[in-house]
Amino acid sequence: MKIxxxxxxxxxxxxxxVIKDLDYSFDGPNAYAITGSNGSGKSTLTRIVSGIxxxxxxxxxxxxxxxxxxxDDFYKELTYAAPYLDLIEEFTLNELLNFHFKFKNPIKDMNxxxxxxxxxxxxxxxxxxxxxxxxxxQRLKLGLAIFSDASVTILDxxxxxxxxxxxxxxxxxxxxxxxxxxxxxxxxxxxxxQFSDQVIDLNVLSNKF
Numbered sequence: 001m002k003i004x005x006x007x008x009x010x011x012x013x014x015x016x017x018v019i020k021d022l023d024y025s026f027d028g029p030n031a032y033a034i035t036g037s038n039g040s041g042k043s044t045l046t047r048i049v050s051g052i053x054x055x056x057x058x059x060x061x062x063x064x065x066x067x068x069x070x071x072d073d074f075y076k077e078l079t080y081a082a083p084y085l086d087l088i089e090e091f092t093l094n095e096l097l098n099f100h101f102k103f104k105n106p107i108k109d110m111n112x113x114x115x116x117x118x119x120x121x122x123x124x125x126x127x128x129x130x131x132x133x134x135x136x137x138q139r140l141k142l143g144l145a146i147f148s149d150a151s152v153t154i155l156d157x158x159x160x161x162x163x164x165x166x167x168x169x170x171x172x173x174x175x176x177x178x179x180x181x182x183x184x185x186x187x188x189x190x191x192x193x194q195f196s197d198q199v200i201d202l203n204v205l206s207n208k209f
Contacts, residue, residue, distance in 0.1 A: 009055060036203045087129045101148075107148065167192075
């Protein structure tokens with residue numbers, strides 16, 4: 001999978017540009033980190049790349065096996081996790097996983113019980129998501145992204161709300177999928193992207209805007 005950004009720009013409410021004239025290519029199965037100070041556009045860029053947010057200008061070309069992927073079909077190839085993304089809180093864990101895996105295939109032919117075990121959430125299988133702690137919710141979001149079969153996984157501030165044990169769990173799971181898909185991590189915490197092949201510093205790029 002390859003994602004090529006050409007002249008990407010984003011501004012809000014006709015104010016100053018958050019991102020301007022950005023050219024870059026993400027080539028799978030490498031891992032990339034997007035870093036930069038608050039307000040530099042890390043989350044904005046991940047949303048644009050994933051298709052969640054439209055760019056103000058510029059073009060994005062998505063290729064898979066030398067064939068162009070229709071942007072409307074990109075969601076089929078993608079998983080995404082971020083603290084600000086909502087889960088269906090009325091669902092129990094069991095209901096949510098069964099719902100999610102109607103649209104995605106789990107990796108390594110895993111089933112729902114084994115995925116619960118991997119996320120250390122088996123004891124909460126019948127608990128509503130709305131009653132999960134913030135750390136449990138974040139682990140679930142990461143699990144849905146990492147344990148789904150995908151060509152691209154984008155993670156924004158992946159260990160937000162997680163304790164040290166949860167952070168180590170995250171790194172262990174990421175290591176299992178390295179080299180099998182394109183991974184993009186937006187973060188200011190080096191421990192969250194220590195495995196990355198390339199680091200994109202938006203503060204440095206912004207100097208040319």
